[in-house]
Amino acid sequence: MRVLLLGHPVDHSLSPVMQNAAxxxxxxxxxxxTVDVPPGRLEDYLTMLRESPPYLGANVTVPYxxxxxxxxxxxxxxxxxxxxxxxxxxxxGRLKGYNTDVHGxxxxxxxxxxxxxxxxRILILGAGGGARAVVAALSRSxxxxxxxxxxxxxxAEARADLLAVAEDVxxxxxxxxxxxxxxxxxxxxxxxxxxxxxxxxxxxPLAGIALxxxxxxxxxxxxxxxxxxxxxWREGALALQGDEMLLHQGAAAFTLWTGQDAPIDAxxxxxxxxxxxxxxxxxx
Numbered sequence: 001m002r003v004l005l006l007g008h009p010v011d012h013s014l015s016p017v018m019q020n021a022a023x024x025x026x027x028x029x030x031x032x033x034t035v036d037v038p039p040g041r042l043e044d045y046l047t048m049l050r051e052s053p054p055y056l057g058a059n060v061t062v063p064y065x066x067x068x069x070x071x072x073x074x075x076x077x078x079x080x081x082x083x084x085x086x087x088x089x090x091x092x093g094r095l096k097g098y099n100t101d102v103h104g105x106x107x108x109x110x111x112x113x114x115x116x117x118x119x120x121r122i123l124i125l126g127a128g129g130g131a132r133a134v135v136a137a138l139s140r141s142x143x144x145x146x147x148x149x150x151x152x153x154x155x156a157e158a159r160a161d162l163l164a165v166a167e168d169v170x171x172x173x174x175x176x177x178x179x180x181x182x183x184x185x186x187x188x189x190x191x192x193x194x195x196x197x198x199x200x201x202x203x204x205p206l207a208g209i210a211l212x213x214x215x216x217x218x219x220x221x222x223x224x225x226x227x228x229x230x231x232x233w234r235e236g237a238l239a240l241q242g243d244e245m246l247l248h249q250g251a252a253a254f255t256l257w258t259g260q261d262a263p264i265d266a267x268x269x270x271x272x273x274x275x276x277x278x279x280x281x282x283x284x
């Protein structure tokens with residue numbers, strides 16, 4: 001059986017390394033493959049998943065998580081509340097959408113900084129599927145909740161949609177246009193980059209903003225660290241990038257596809273090796 005990763009771009013993804021290591025660890029013959037989906041073609045691939053028996057399901061990544069939610073036959077609670085899907089399970093010609101990014105954000109991104117959440121001011125860059133998952137993950141804590149979440153995004157409609165999600169899950173939130181990013185970042189304790197900026201080494205989206213003493217969480221990840229991640233460490237911030245979030249959301253997705261507990265140690269080892277190899281290759 002096959003599992004697809006649907007997105008644009010997808011060549012940077014380490015999900016195939018991680019998921020194929022999981023299949024191998026459990027002696028399964030399934031294969032995880034990437035598919036670069038051109039704009040406007042997502043529904044064609046969803047139709048293929050419905051009609052072709054070799055598929056267990058798929059992952060969905062940037063920029064199709066929100067679009068997928070509107071094209072799936074059934075949604076689980078997290079996917080329905082967030083209006084975003086990152087995992088699809090194929091059963092009898094029907095597609096059920098899940099959002100395992102919420103689990104990934106809670107365990108892999110926020111797990112090491114939960115003590116910093118209480119009464120904090122959190123700035124989230126972006127308002128897409130990743131940002132929605134972070135907001136939902138923040139609502140999982142009954143005690144260590146932030147004082148306020150501020151959303152900075154270019155499109156007013158996207159900001160409004162994310163504020164509606166925050167209200168649904170009980171998180172106090174407000175928004176600012178991208179032009180006010182610097183002032184919002186300066187007054188925030190925790191900065192979360194939920195945009196794709198950094199996946200391909202693009203400029204640090206918080207360039208010019210002092211990061212020392214803050215918590216900096218970058219959902220993007222790349223070998224050697226994203227520009228934002230590297231600068232945050234240099235300036236003395238507590239910084240994490242998105243590879244641990246990738247690991248935990250992937251483990252949850254694996255269980256949905258297979259019905260088996262994910263071999264998370266094998267997945268973590270494969271992911272770390274792939275990041276180390278890519279870093280070494282780049283630095284030669």
